[in-house]
Amino acid sequence: MTLESTHKIVNAAAQAGRGAGAFNVIQIELAEALTAGAADAHAPVILQISENAVKYHGSLEPIALATLAIARASEFPVAVHLDHAESVDLIHEAVDLGFTSVMFDGSTLDYDANVALTAELAAYCHERGVGIEAELGEVGGKDGVHAPGVRTDPAEAAEFVAATGVDALAVAVGSSHAMTSRDAKLDLELIAAIRQAVPVPLVLHGSSGVADENLTKAVEAGMTKVNISTHLN
Template structure:
């Protein structure tokens, strides 16, 4: 199957009042697990490479990107590539040539006016390359080891009026909103502000994106999709599944040295978690975004 674009997958999900799952990948095992899980659920999926993942791979985007493109082109379901949480202008400009159809440009750390100006420049460039662009307003805490913001701290939540102006002035195609989730949560204890999410959905003409979804309980994800979330980002949940499986395997087989054995167990655990999350989001076999006869 040919490589899909993030824009078309999100647009179809929005029309179906559903959400497309977007999983952050770090290794080839992540790539294979996400695609296997999506195929099991007969649903489209987005593979995301973050700037942090590129840094982990010695600052080189192409090796992981090329592997992801090759695997996506052989998948039985639509798969798109998305470059996530990009702050580097140099990395942003590598995206089109590496197979990415979309990018999340992250200037949310900046004051509002600077965020707007930087995002507008990035959006103009991305659209000139035919790319779909996501931005963030408000602060979804927990990234790079930072603690989540207090619920009442300035900037901890996305303001609907400010968000409407931000989208109009930047021209972005989607907006990641701060409604109570946080990155890197290993416990599913986040409580989303569903009232705020409803107001944001009513105020904005673009799809809404939920970051930090690994910390949100299943019922919270279901309610978020019902209130307008159209793209759900997941990263930590896959790493946790992989790590648990490998720890259990090595505890039971302390003599093991063949990395294929424990990496295979970890890959299978991630694939199961991918299929489970897609099922929670309602993007499984009954979804109109899924192919009619996946092979």
């Protein structure tokens, strides 16, 4: 089977009021297990490779080619996504290799710089049939500190999406990266407010730190793409 569009998987889930699982791949065994699990569940899946995983392997191409091959061999829809990329060159490489979507993380830039570079990358990706996700606000835990980060403002989120043309938006609503406990407290009212303000699917990073029942509540409030990494490592 050919690769599935990330945009198609996520949009179908959003329209159905379901979550779309996106799982980070560190080794090829994870990609094999995730695609097998998705096949058993008769469900689509998004395999993600992060910039940190690229640093771990020393380059993108080896882990990317293996993951793409596993995805293409699946009988069920599988997308391959570049996660948390701050490097423009890495995004270009992922597009060239055949990734179905990328995430540009410009959350550490000031707002205007984030908008400008994200819009430039969105145009680049769309010209090549690749989807793009961006982040507004700052999800906690990036520097090993499990603070809730800087929350996303709904009005600013709407402005950001309109200005950049991104296909999905990662938002800061109380989760943190790299949590090993599952007691993160999500702001469900904020999720609902952003959902009302923004026309594209929302993405929850740091989902490993959120209890199952709260992930369900987050999806009910308007979250769609649910990223899992720490619990797989």
